[in-house]
Amino acid sequence: xxxxxxxxxxxxxxxxxxxxxxxxxxxxxxxxxxxxxxxxxxxxxxxxxxxxxxxxxxxxxxxxxxxxxxxxxxxxxxxxxxxxxxxxxxxxxxxxxxxxxxxxxxxxxxxxxxxxxxxxxxxxxxxxxxxxxxxxxxxxxxxxxxxxxxxxxxxxxxxxxxxxxxxxxxxxxxxxxxxxxxxxxxxxxxxxxxxxxxxxxxxxxxxxxxxxxxxxxxxxxxxxxxxxxxxxxxxxxxxxxxxxxxxxxxxxxxxxxxxxxxxxxxxxxxxxxxxxxxxxxxxxxxxxxxxxxxxxxxxxxxxxxxxxxxxxxxxxxxxxxxxxxxxxxxxxxxxxxxxx
Ligand code: NAD
Ligand code: TYD
Numbered sequence: 001x002x003x004x005x006x007x008x009x010x011x012x013x014x015x016x017x018x019x020x021x022x023x024x025x026x027x028x029x030x031x032x033x034x035x036x037x038x039x040x041x042x043x044x045x046x047x048x049x050x051x052x053x054x055x056x057x058x059x060x061x062x063x064x065x066x067x068x069x070x071x072x073x074x075x076x077x078x079x080x081x082x083x084x085x086x087x088x089x090x091x092x093x094x095x096x097x098x099x100x101x102x103x104x105x106x107x108x109x110x111x112x113x114x115x116x117x118x119x120x121x122x123x124x125x126x127x128x129x130x131x132x133x134x135x136x137x138x139x140x141x142x143x144x145x146x147x148x149x150x151x152x153x154x155x156x157x158x159x160x161x162x163x164x165x166x167x168x169x170x171x172x173x174x175x176x177x178x179x180x181x182x183x184x185x186x187x188x189x190x191x192x193x194x195x196x197x198x199x200x201x202x203x204x205x206x207x208x209x210x211x212x213x214x215x216x217x218x219x220x221x222x223x224x225x226x227x228x229x230x231x232x233x234x235x236x237x238x239x240x241x242x243x244x245x246x247x248x249x250x251x252x253x254x255x256x257x258x259x260x261x262x263x264x265x266x267x268x269x270x271x272x273x274x275x276x277x278x279x280x281x282x283x284x285x286x287x288x289x290x291x292x293x294x295x296x297x298x299x300x301x302x303x304x305x306x307x308x309x310x311x312x313x314x315x316x317x318x319x320x321x322x323x324x325x326x327x328x329x330x331x332x333x334x335x336x337x338x339x340x
């Protein structure tokens with residue numbers, strides 16, 4: 001089985017590459033990544049010398065490059081994690097999100113149609129459903145909730161998600177789609193809430209909380225997300241959408257206070273700042289379908305997962321300090337400079 005994992009130098013893709021390379025030594029895992037600011041080959045250090053792992057540098061929206069790669073590799077499966085993923089960046093530069101998230105996805109789909117594929121899996125997001133009101137805790141996103149996006153990021157992800165479903169219906173491409181809630185865990189780029197707050201609290205820097213901090217996210221440990229995608233690839237039904245989430249809703253303020261407490265830092269570090277425009281209030285997943293159909297159950301709850309994650313950031317300070325200093329971007333040159 002040969003699997004192309006796109007965006008494997010990012011947070012979730014990197015964790016997924018670790019998971020697959022270690023669990024399935026008989027599979028070939030090809031990590032295709034453009035190494036944007038969010039791509040970090042240092043994340044792949046634990047697997048970079050394994051015989052069933054290979055890194056390919058390239059852009060999923062570059063049609064000539066993608067078709068040539070498919071011609072050479074003839075993959076059985078494609079799992080598409082590659083994306084521009086940060087909502088705040090999408091508000092300042094929407095175009096990059098259209099290019100990678102929408103056009104990159106359709107380029108991969110066209111290559112799959114041309115060369116044939118056993119499965120194309122799209123890593124989508126619960127943000128395609130928009131948000132839920134804070135005063136209706138009884139409401140959850142199911143797979144049939146209408147798409148109703150808020151940000152340029154979620155709109156580009158919804159566009160990609162719909163193209164994937166259209167390629168199934170129109171061309172019969174064997175696809176699956178997963179829509180997961182917010183992830184946290186090792187190798188998370190420190191512009192996102194949890195790693196940002198951990199790294200800043202450790203440096204006794206102010207912690208910027210948007211608006212009143214009452215927005216709710218449904219947090220899932222990244223390894224539970226990886227397990228879910230693995231299950232969908234092996235047991236999921238073609239043409240289906242699977243929501244992934246573990247019922248771990250927390251307000252942003254609760255998350256930040258949990259981190260401060262675990263690090264023994266004062267709440268006076270919290271600084272309320274201007275709200276994000278169009279800020280989604282609440283995300284909450286109903287995971288009944290993946291639980292009952294595929295038997296998926298998360299291993300972590302938020303309390304155990306956040307403790308493990310904080311310990312990881314304490315024990316792997318080089319990883320995130322290299323990012324903050326910009327040193328991580330030289331790793332590609334160092335590792336691959338004489339191989340190109
Ligand atoms: P990330 O920003 O950490 O990683 C994205 C990776 O994609 C990077 O390695 C980057 O270099 C690569 N990339 C970007 N543009 C590319 C291109 N044109 N060609 C090839 N590679 C390119 O993102 P993440 O948080 O790991 O998210 C991965 C996927 O999961 C995304 O599709 C995202 O929408 C989805 N998702 C994320 C979350 C979350 O909480 N982070 C939740 C649900 C779904
Ligand atoms: P983020 O990690 O950017 O994920 P998303 O917006 O995709 O859910 O943000 C999670 C929540 O934390 C979101 O409600 C915005 C909020 N937030 C802050 O309050 N301060 C920050 O500095 C950041 C990055 C996010």
